[in-house]
Amino acid sequence: MIASPAATPRLFPRKLRPGSAWVAAAGFLCLIVAALLAWLDPGSLLRSLREGSFDRMLAMAPRGDAGSTVVIVDIGRDALAEIGPWPWPRAQLAALVNRIADGGPQALAIDILLAPRESEPDDGGLAAALARVPAVLGIVLDPAPTAPAPFASAIAVSGNVEVPGLLQTPGASLPDPALLGMAAGAGVISLPAPEGEPVRAVPLLAGGAGALFPGFAVEAIRVAQGGANLIASSPPQVLRIGEVALPLPPDGLMRLHFASAADVALRTIPAQDVLAGRADAARITGKIVLLGASAPEAGGLRLTAVDPLMPSVDIQAEAISQMLAGDIPWRAQFMTRAEILVGVALGLIGILAVLMLPPGRAALAWLSLAIAWILCAIFFSLSRMWLTDPIIPVLLLLIGTQGAALAQFALTYRQRLAIERRFALHMPPEVVQRIIDRPGELRLGGETRTITVLFTDIEDFTALTERVGAEAVVSLLDRYVDLVAGIIVAHGGMVDKIVGDAVHGFFNAPLDLPDHAGKAVACGLAIIQATEAFRRAPGVAGLGLGRTRIGIETGPAILGEVGRGARRDYTAYGRPLNLASRLQTANKTFGSSIALGPGTVAALDGSVPLKRLGALNLRGIGDEVEVYTPE
Numbered sequence: 001m002i003a004s005p006a007a008t009p010r011l012f013p014r015k016l017r018p019g020s021a022w023v024a025a026a027g028f029l030c031l032i033v034a035a036l037l038a039w040l041d042p043g044s045l046l047r048s049l050r051e052g053s054f055d056r057m058l059a060m061a062p063r064g065d066a067g068s069t070v071v072i073v074d075i076g077r078d079a080l081a082e083i084g085p086w087p088w089p090r091a092q093l094a095a096l097v098n099r100i101a102d103g104g105p106q107a108l109a110i111d112i113l114l115a116p117r118e119s120e121p122d123d124g125g126l127a128a129a130l131a132r133v134p135a136v137l138g139i140v141l142d143p144a145p146t147a148p149a150p151f152a153s154a155i156a157v158s159g160n161v162e163v164p165g166l167l168q169t170p171g172a173s174l175p176d177p178a179l180l181g182m183a184a185g186a187g188v189i190s191l192p193a194p195e196g197e198p199v200r201a202v203p204l205l206a207g208g209a210g211a212l213f214p215g216f217a218v219e220a221i222r223v224a225q226g227g228a229n230l231i232a233s234s235p236p237q238v239l240r241i242g243e244v245a246l247p248l249p250p251d252g253l254m255r256l257h258f259a260s261a262a263d264v265a266l267r268t269i270p271a272q273d274v275l276a277g278r279a280d281a282a283r284i285t286g287k288i289v290l291l292g293a294s295a296p297e298a299g300g301l302r303l304t305a306v307d308p309l310m311p312s313v314d315i316q317a318e319a320i321s322q323m324l325a326g327d328i329p330w331r332a333q334f335m336t337r338a339e340i341l342v343g344v345a346l347g348l349i350g351i352l353a354v355l356m357l358p359p360g361r362a363a364l365a366w367l368s369l370a371i372a373w374i375l376c377a378i379f380f381s382l383s384r385m386w387l388t389d390p391i392i393p394v395l396l397l398l399i400g401t402q403g404a405a406l407a408q409f410a411l412t413y414r415q416r417l418a419i420e421r422r423f424a425l426h427m428p429p430e431v432v433q434r435i436i437d438r439p440g441e442l443r444l445g446g447e448t449r450t451i452t453v454l455f456t457d458i459e460d461f462t463a464l465t466e467r468v469g470a471e472a473v474v475s476l477l478d479r480y481v482d483l484v485a486g487i488i489v490a491h492g493g494m495v496d497k498i499v500g501d502a503v504h505g506f507f508n509a510p511l512d513l514p515d516h517a518g519k520a521v522a523c524g525l526a527i528i529q530a531t532e533a534f535r536r537a538p539g540v541a542g543l544g545l546g547r548t549r550i551g552i553e554t555g556p557a558i559l560g561e562v563g564r565g566a567r568r569d570y571t572a573y574g575r576p577l578n579l580a581s582r583l584q585t586a587n588k589t590f591g592s593s594i595a596l597g598p599g600t601v602a603a604l605d606g607s608v609p610l611k612r613l614g615a616l617n618l619r620g621i622g623d624e625v626e627v628y629t630p631e
Helices: 022-038 041-058 077-083 088-103 124-128 178-182 217-223 259-265 271-277 312-325 333-356 359-385 390-423 429-439 461-467 468-489 516-536 573-588 598-602
Strands: 069-073 106-111 135-142 155-156 172-173 185-188 201-203 205-208 213-214 230-233 238-241 244-247 253-254 269-272 288-293 448-457 496-499 502-507 548-564 567-573 594-596 610-616 623-630
Touching: 022 288, 022 333, 022 461, 041 205, 041 390, 069 213, 069 312, 077 201, 088 106, 088 124, 088 288, 088 573, 106 217, 124 178, 135 217, 155 185, 172 461, 185 213, 185 217, 201 312, 201 516, 205 217, 205 390, 205 468, 213 217, 213 598, 217 238, 217 288, 217 312, 244 312, 253 269, 253 312, 259 269, 269 271, 271 359, 288 312, 288 333, 312 461, 448 468, 448 573, 468 496, 468 502, 468 516, 496 567, 502 516, 516 548, 516 594, 516 598, 516 623, 548 573, 548 598, 573 610, 573 623
Parallel strands: 069 269, 069 288, 106 135, 106 288, 135 185, 155 230, 548 594
Antiparallel strands: 135 172, 201 253, 205 213, 230 238, 238 244, 448 502, 448 548, 496 502, 548 567, 594 623, 610 623
16 A cells, blocks of 8 residues: 655645636636725715724823813703893893903803894893903804805815815805994804714815805804914815814815813813802913803704713813814825726735635634724824724725625535546545535545456356346346445445446545555455345346456556536545556456455455455456456
8 A cells, every 4th residue: 555645734825726727717706896886885884884983082182181272061951941041131141241251261152153133132141251362253154045245254175176076055144243343254154964864074164145154163262362364285285274273175174173071071161150250360371261151952962972061161162272283184095096007906815815714714814804904094084183984995895805705605516416427336424424514625636556456257248138138137127236335335335336236336545544455355345244144135036147256356447427418426546556457357366255456455455354356367357367266
């Protein structure tokens, strides 16, 4: 028996598995279709997933707000309980503004639309209070057309500035002209959000009623800096507010990055404490003060990623703090395309893993790629504030690899069925299962291996067919072949083919079988015993069935699958097959039932008692052949 060298474990196979081209094509097709859908994004489903992932990542790392220059004077429920229901009279607001002005703030931004009131036509008290402090009033965008705005903000432009997605509405609700005349500026307090989604951004610039306005937070910073000019410049496309430079996206919106709830609480002063003189005036001095309402009655609560009911004044305060700190999440225009390309690259690597790795290692490779990209996206989004999508590239990876994996599964299942159809009736069940579990061990393309060949034949079977009718011959042969084939399979052999009354079997093929020569000899003895009993069985004894003759030889043979289409056959070629056939016939010369060739005798190595029958000169074999039989 020729010993084969121990197999060395390999991370990758020497060559791709059969059908790999179809697997790769299926995975690539799924990947390309997924990439196309990601690009077109019908229904904006992927945009919603992406924005939701940004919400969660930014919420994971709240922005630090220690030492903020922003203070909120909040009109909450306690203020309404102590002072009176909402809306407050303008005289009450004037008293509050005067108290704030006494503290010497850098600017006061009022997150309340102070539209004209017919019930209070004289706003002289509030106008006088606004004149005491650099004040910013709110403008509300209106989807219904209104009269053209009587004023617009002066924004200088340098370079080719493009904001094609700028928030614009046909109308706008403006503050009372008498109050606006006393204010240092006005900005848009409207907070855009798609239907059912949270507020994620504030406008840097917005259009309404035919005019261009700054966002409320932008205007508050401009006024706090003494009325600095607003300059939109490109490249890079930024909006400058004095010393503050903000990235200006094509939609004119700035993404929010919220501070922790504890930091928000530190910058909030209850309005009733300010009015009653209980608040520390030093907390207001030199700060940008925002005046707004958290009471539900005021209608200023909005859904955000960190709070389902966040007061709009808190959102504006977050925006101002971000702008002053330069902590602004940014997403370049090319990022969606770049992320799709990354997803395609990851998908191609995943498909390669499906083709070249076992399923467990392939799954580990996909998981590693997905985790690596998610960690990269989190790093860039939180450490660099470059918003990077952690989901879409991973989805493309999974879709491509799963497409390839499903194709591989279908191919494997098809191969399994083919193996079962091809070998189930010819080999032991445990060997068939081993081939199914590890198809790589099966060398259907051709190999040379040492095997033991067993050929059987029935003595004088042709004469029997002339004596007995066709139906009796077929029935007899069917029972006989089933008996012999079952014994071969039970001894670990493979039934190669049935030729008339002859049965051909291999041992040590297609997979390794320890002591295959000994098992073949034991199989031959079992066949002789069983067939002799079969000859004497009722219904057979009267037919005159001849003895079974067996030839067995061991040696190297070429094995592989030959044929075309469905007519393919796994078989062997070589000297041991030729000699086993001759030995089976030689039993007539020696009067024996089993004839063993020299290869089998050498492989037995004395483990089976043998008797020499003699020597034969067989045409086509060459040297004289010593023949033995088991005792």
